[in-house]
Amino acid sequence: MPRPFKPAEVAEFFSRFAAQDPDPRTELAYINPYTLLVAVVLSAQATDIGVNKATAPLFRNVDTPQKMVELGEERLREAIKTIGLYRNKAKNVIALSKALIANHGGQVPQNREALEALPGVGRKTANVVLNVVFGEPTIAVDTHIFRVGNRTNLAPGKDPRQVEDRLEKIVPDKYKLHAHHWLILHGRYICVARKPRCPDCIVADLCRYGAKTPPPGATPEVEKKILKVAKTSRRAR
Numbered sequence: 001m002p003r004p005f006k007p008a009e010v011a012e013f014f015s016r017f018a019a020q021d022p023d024p025r026t027e028l029a030y031i032n033p034y035t036l037l038v039a040v041v042l043s044a045q046a047t048d049i050g051v052n053k054a055t056a057p058l059f060r061n062v063d064t065p066q067k068m069v070e071l072g073e074e075r076l077r078e079a080i081k082t083i084g085l086y087r088n089k090a091k092n093v094i095a096l097s098k099a100l101i102a103n104h105g106g107q108v109p110q111n112r113e114a115l116e117a118l119p120g121v122g123r124k125t126a127n128v129v130l131n132v133v134f135g136e137p138t139i140a141v142d143t144h145i146f147r148v149g150n151r152t153n154l155a156p157g158k159d160p161r162q163v164e165d166r167l168e169k170i171v172p173d174k175y176k177l178h179a180h181h182w183l184i185l186h187g188r189y190i191c192v193a194r195k196p197r198c199p200d201c202i203v204a205d206l207c208r209y210g211a212k213t214p215p216p217g218a219t220p221e222v223e224k225k226i227l228k229v230a231k232t233s234r235r236a237r
Contacts, residue, residue: 002208002210003208004153005154005170005208009206010154010170010171010172013154013203013206014171014172014179015175016202017178017182017186017202017203018175018178018182020202021185023178024178024181024182025181026048026128026132027048027049027052027185028040028043028048028052029052029055029056029059030055031059033107033108033133034063034064034065034100034106034107034108035063036108036128036129036132036133037096037108037115037118037121037125037129038055038068038093039051039052040125040129041089041093041096041121041125042055042080042083042089042093044085044089044120044125045084045085046083046084046085050083051083053082054079054080055080058076058079058080065096065097065098065100065101065106066097066106068093069094069097069098069101072094073090073094076090076093077090088120089120092120095118095119095120096118096119096120099117099118100118108129110130110133110134112126112130115129123160123161123164124140124141124142125140127140127141128180131177131180135177137173137176137177137179138180139164139167139168139171139176139179140164140180140184141160141161141163141164141180142184143187144183144184144186144187144188144191145160145163145167147191148186148187148191149163149166149167149183151191151196151207151209152191152203152206152207152208152209153207153208153209154167154170167179167183186201186203195213196209196212196213197213198212198214199213199214199215
């Protein structure tokens with residue numbers, strides 16, 4: 001098994017992200033807490049870029065639960081049809097909008113249980129809303145964070161909840177507010193799925209991933225050494 005991170009290494013890992021990007025932000029475009037909630041629901045199995053393209057014209061006119069209900073499911077489907085699973089998402093957005101009006105005075109609640117009770121809202125979505133809107137140090141584990149947590153061995157886990165629980169346990173308090181944004185952005189742009197950009201990674205020396213991508217123009221000897229390390233790492237697991 002890869003060597004676990006020591007507390008000092010975890011602190012160093014996040015201190016580098018903090019130095020590089022002190023105030024990371026979500027890449028989802030939103031106007032208010034309600035539109036962020038809708039955007040996060042729509043982002044499931046979709047890219048932020050794709051969601052933003054669909055919601056830009058939508059949110060110009062529809063930025064409250066009441067306006068969304070008045071828009072109706074059919075017109076909402078038409079507005080978001082470029083997003084994957086748009087039919088089911090439209091149904092959930094209308095339903096959650098009605099629930100916000102009926103149970104929360106049209107406001108997004110600052111409560112995990114209340115958020116997760118809304119149609120289409122799971123733990124990850126609730127964590128994003130609590131973090132971005134209300135400034136709570138929650139960690140929303142998506143596919144990017146799940147990959148980074150396991151690949152680096154920072155927070156290995158068999159499912160997103162295990163990775164989240166591990167991160168909650170090891171991330172120093174002063175880094176928790178921004179931890180999930182740093183990890184999402186790192187997974188989206190550097191620690192990508194197919195060919196991670198290891199030469200551009202600011203935590204490559206801390207990362208436990210054996211099959212690191214060699215730098216451009218690396219000699220065959222360097223590539224051979226990296227592959228040898230990768231094979232040894234896989235056997236150790």
